Amino acid sequence: MSARLFLAAPLMLAALPAAAQDHSRHAQPETEKPAEDHSQHAPRKKPAPLVLPPKSDPAPMDHSLHSVPELPEGPPPPEALEGPEHAADEIYGADRMAKARATNHATHGDMLTGTLMAERLELRIADGHEAYLWDLQGWYGGDIDKFVIKSEGEGEFGEGLEDAEVQALWGHAIGPFFDLQAGVRLDLEPETRSHLVLGVQGLAPYMWHVDGAVFLSDRGDLTARLEGEYDQKITQRLILQPRMELELSAQDIPEREIGAGLTKIETGLRLRYEIAREFAPYVGVGYEAMIGQTADMAKAAGEDPDGLAFLLGIRAWF
Amino acid sequence: MHARVSYNRGMISRQMGLGPVSRRNFMLGTAGVAASGLAMPAWAKGESLTHAKQGYGEVSGERIALTVDNHHFTVGGRKGHAIAVNGTVPGPLVRLREGQNVRIDVTNNLAEDTSIHWHGLLLPFQFDGVPGVSFPGIRPGETFTYEFPIRQSGTYWWHSHSGLQEQEGHYGPIVIESATPDPRYDRDYVVLLSEFTPRHPHEIARLLKVGEHYFNRQMQTATEGDMPLKERLMWGGMRMNPRDISDVTGDTYTFLVNGHGPMDGLEYLFTPGERVRLRVINGSAMTFFNIRIPGVPMTVIAADGMDVSPVDVDEFQIGTAETYDVIVTPPAGSHALVAEAMDRSGMGLASLTSHKGHRATPPPLREPVTLTMADMGMGSMDGASGGAMNHDAHGGGHGGMDHSGMNHGGGDAMAGMDHGSMDHSMRDTSKLPPDVKVGPGIDMVSPMPMDRMGYPGLGLDNVDHRVLRYTDLKAARMNPHRMPTRQMTIHLTGNMERYMWSFDGKKFSAVTDDPIRFAYDERVRVKLVNDTMMAHPIHLHGHFFELVNGAGMMNQPLKHTVVVQPGSTATFDVTANEPGDWAFHCHLLYHMHAGMMQTVTVRPFPEAEVEA
Numbered sequence A: 001m002s003a004r005l006f007l008a009a010p011l012m013l014a015a016l017p018a019a020a021q022d023h024s025r026h027a028q029p030e031t032e033k034p035a036e037d038h039s040q041h042a043p044r045k046k047p048a049p050l051v052l053p054p055k056s057d058p059a060p061m062d063h064s065l066h067s068v069p070e071l072p073e074g075p076p077p078p079e080a081l082e083g084p085e086h087a088a089d090e091i092y093g094a095d096r097m098a099k100a101r102a103t104n105h106a107t108h109g110d111m112l113t114g115t116l117m118a119e120r121l122e123l124r125i126a127d128g129h130e131a132y133l134w135d136l137q138g139w140y141g142g143d144i145d146k147f148v149i150k151s152e153g154e155g156e157f158g159e160g161l162e163d164a165e166v167q168a169l170w171g172h173a174i175g176p177f178f179d180l181q182a183g184v185r186l187d188l189e190p191e192t193r194s195h196l197v198l199g200v201q202g203l204a205p206y207m208w209h210v211d212g213a214v215f216l217s218d219r220g221d222l223t224a225r226l227e228g229e230y231d232q233k234i235t236q237r238l239i240l241q242p243r244m245e246l247e248l249s250a251q252d253i254p255e256r257e258i259g260a261g262l263t264k265i266e267t268g269l270r271l272r273y274e275i276a277r278e279f280a281p282y283v284g285v286g287y288e289a290m291i292g293q294t295a296d297m298a299k300a301a302g303e304d305p306d307g308l309a310f311l312l313g314i315r316a317w318f
Numbered sequence B: 001m002h003a004r005v006s007y008n009r010g011m012i013s014r015q016m017g018l019g020p021v022s023r024r025n026f027m028l029g030t031a032g033v034a035a036s037g038l039a040m041p042a043w044a045k046g047e048s049l050t051h052a053k054q055g056y057g058e059v060s061g062e063r064i065a066l067t068v069d070n071h072h073f074t075v076g077g078r079k080g081h082a083i084a085v086n087g088t089v090p091g092p093l094v095r096l097r098e099g100q101n102v103r104i105d106v107t108n109n110l111a112e113d114t115s116i117h118w119h120g121l122l123l124p125f126q127f128d129g130v131p132g133v134s135f136p137g138i139r140p141g142e143t144f145t146y147e148f149p150i151r152q153s154g155t156y157w158w159h160s161h162s163g164l165q166e167q168e169g170h171y172g173p174i175v176i177e178s179a180t181p182d183p184r185y186d187r188d189y190v191v192l193l194s195e196f197t198p199r200h201p202h203e204i205a206r207l208l209k210v211g212e213h214y215f216n217r218q219m220q221t222a223t224e225g226d227m228p229l230k231e232r233l234m235w236g237g238m239r240m241n242p243r244d245i246s247d248v249t250g251d252t253y254t255f256l257v258n259g260h261g262p263m264d265g266l267e268y269l270f271t272p273g274e275r276v277r278l279r280v281i282n283g284s285a286m287t288f289f290n291i292r293i294p295g296v297p298m299t300v301i302a303a304d305g306m307d308v309s310p311v312d313v314d315e316f317q318i319g320t321a322e323t324y325d326v327i328v329t330p331p332a333g334s335h336a337l338v339a340e341a342m343d344r345s346g347m348g349l350a351s352l353t354s355h356k357g358h359r360a361t362p363p364p365l366r367e368p369v370t371l372t373m374a375d376m377g378m379g380s381m382d383g384a385s386g387g388a389m390n391h392d393a394h395g396g397g398h399g400g401m402d403h404s405g406m407n408h409g410g411g412d413a414m415a416g417m418d419h420g421s422m423d424h425s426m427r428d429t430s431k432l433p434p435d436v437k438v439g440p441g442i443d444m445v446s447p448m449p450m451d452r453m454g455y456p457g458l459g460l461d462n463v464d465h466r467v468l469r470y471t472d473l474k475a476a477r478m479n480p481h482r483m484p485t486r487q488m489t490i491h492l493t494g495n496m497e498r499y500m501w502s503f504d505g506k507k508f509s510a511v512t513d514d515p516i517r518f519a520y521d522e523r524v525r526v527k528l529v530n531d532t533m534m535a536h537p538i539h540l541h542g543h544f545f546e547l548v549n550g551a552g553m554m555n556q557p558l559k560h561t562v563v564v565q566p567g568s569t570a571t572f573d574v575t576a577n578e579p580g581d582w583a584f585h586c587h588l589l590y591h592m593h594a595g596m597m598q599t600v601t602v603r604p605f606p607e608a609e610v611e612a
Helices: A002-012 A016-020 A034-040 A094-107 A292-300 B011-017 B201-210 B229-237 B386-390 B403-416 B419-425 B589-594 B607-611
Strands: A113-126 A129-141 A145-156 A160-173 A178-189 A193-204 A208-217 A222-230 A238-249 A261-273 A279-290 A306-317 B058-060 B063-075 B078-085 B093-097 B101-108 B117-119 B143-149 B154-159 B171-177 B187-196 B254-257 B267-269 B276-282 B289-292 B298-303 B306-313 B315-318 B323-328 B334-341 B347-353 B486-495 B500-503 B516-519 B523-530 B536-540 B545-547 B561-564 B568-575 B580-586 B597-603
Touching: A113 B201, A129 A306, A145 A178, A160 A193, A238 A279, A261 A292, A261 A306, A279 A292, B058 B063, B078 B187, B154 B276, B154 B323, B171 B187, B171 B276, B187 B334, B201 B589, B254 B334, B254 B347, B315 B323, B500 B589, B523 B561, B561 B568, B580 B589
Parallel strands: B058 B093, B063 B101, B093 B171, B187 B276, B267 B347, B486 B523, B516 B597
Antiparallel strands: A113 A129, A113 A306, A129 A145, A145 A160, A160 A178, A178 A193, A193 A208, A208 A222, A222 A238, A238 A261, A261 A279, A279 A306, B063 B078, B101 B143, B117 B154, B154 B171, B187 B254, B276 B323, B289 B315, B289 B334, B298 B306, B298 B323, B334 B347, B486 B500, B523 B568, B536 B561, B536 B580, B545 B568, B580 B597
16 A cells, blocks of 8 residues: 555645545544635635636646555545535525425436236137137336236127136335235136235346236135246337246136146237337237146036137237 | 438428428527427417427526526427427527626426526536525526626536426526637537427326337347347347437437427538637437537537547537537538437437538438447457457546456456356346445446446447547646545446436435535545446536546546446546535436436535525
């Protein structure tokens, strides 16, 4: 350290007293510092005007930087804590300034906002069946905490609603890319049932938007769902979106024709065109298959356990 | 490659739909006051707003009155609400003289609070004009009087510091003539750059929070961009977008020169042989501009209002809130004065012409810019990873280069080149000091940030002509030679996906009672570490700091705003000789709005002055 100081010494003439206290600043209140010269003398007038020295040819570039000793980091000198906490309070009044600071919270960080998105509003056309589906999601809140609402449902034309659910969740950021979500889910169809929900939603590496949750029903049934989707831009407005959804169950749920284990897999490939960012019609294909015991139950009931559908839909948000 | 002669990507079709640009919009830069006089549609229901004029008038003297009103504004086929001062966008040029005193009455005719901050002026803090920091703001119907002596000369600007009003037109230029005659030029023009958008700024703020790169129409796609798949996967693995250059773009902005769109034919007249001083002010909310006049070299004579030793360049990048004064001596003819948005999504345009009415032909927009490893804070690792590394990432930079950072960061960063571990090495929060709050607001930590004072700005590192670098700037007047006694490090932090921005991981809303404290007359070396992939123009109110750019202590250039390049560091020395409370923030408006702001207090504060 002393060697480095020595190297820098010629450059430090003006600052020598201050530099000398690097090691034990607080123990040397007697040190003559320019700042104290001013502050000790009673009332100082306006700050000194900026005195510009005469123009001169610039000195040749020196390399003083490279010989600068390591400067101490740390708190400011104690006099930096003197005086009013908020300087403007004494001029304009503490009340008005406190109100203005409160306003600043909203305008400098604590903005509340939200959005509502119809990720999928679609027609599903398979041989002999025409079905519809919605998949909505919205949120309102700040950067860390949000109120989240989700709704999904589907049905066949002429046969009424098959499935419909609404979730109301509290979302809390648990990392740069993921929110923890907790709340309730209410099924309206095929029967009224409520669930507790615990999940995570966010952006996984390689830009996959994922949403996974476990559900505990009012009958004690535990199920889970995992969704992922990826936007591959073909052009700035034409976007191909592979999507996958898995459903699982911890136990048999006979009244819903669900067997324990992996129960259902749903894949889709959608090609959308963003007429505006907020409005994009799409076409696609979807393949759904019930798996394992769930598939067996479907077969036993004379249903097709899997099927391919042509998709036509709109992705829209505001 | 087809030539793109559009002024705004994607704008032309929309403009054609709206018919040809009215000739009545044409304006002479010389005159400064436009008389567009278009009949205006009623703005809000039941309320017919007058139409703000393009360009501005001039106010000067010891007593100045400014009035802030709601207006309607139209440019380049886009129209919408504006906040105009004295009826124009931009507001009037405030022309002052070094050594005078000025009283400025600002009347607020809005339905919300407003304010004016005098950007770059040295003044008593209580007249600095930042609501909640230096004063309470100006209430609707209220007239607030600013009063201060003029202690400097040069090119500055003023703008609202309330909410997002600056985006709506609430800004204007300041020219302070020096007390002694300046023989360096024959003709003097202001080139005030800004943007106009028909969208309400609160809607833009919302879209940035929710909207998946809403304004970016230059993303890499399957059919666009040269980046090899391997590198695309690496960026995807980090959940980062290498085309994230500007948050808000020509998709919604019409870029303005003195309030005029690129189609408006703004002219700056000159007589061949004249030395023309162009006072270039970046008064935009969100845009960095690349300034060039093809065929006409420029001599930079001042940065942020303060004289520098002349530097000859062909192009320079100007960050938001910076100013540069250049001298040009154009040959006879018409020359395009081009202010190309850094992300190349559009341009501001004027003609520098010796023939009235002759419009210069602008060059086409250049190819969009793609970020490199250096912008991720991976240091300069030319050749280490193929395609993306072909740029000279750090130019000739040798100002304050952080070798220590290289020593302990290098190994990890190299390991990070392995795709599997990249994700981890790009957010190693153990590299952050304990005063940085680690949380969802930080999506990246630069593994080995380097000083890039020698970097000319995104997209200008590979052009084949002379570009300005911070390392070229040398104060024309010697600074007192005085070593700092303390160093402090401030991390610029953010989360692109959530659109969170902060200093040290803490938004302004969390630290209004926990400022950055300087002792009066203390000299501090402040190192800014950019842990994000965006360039941030960081502005300190009420002071000039000295860029530690290798020019030597006595010639370090004085600035009020410093651009910290993506994934890089920038260092300045500041003597805290202006007592009071001062704002310190990123001058990208929506970054500041998201929380990238702090208060700097300079104490002790003499009681006698408070009474004044």
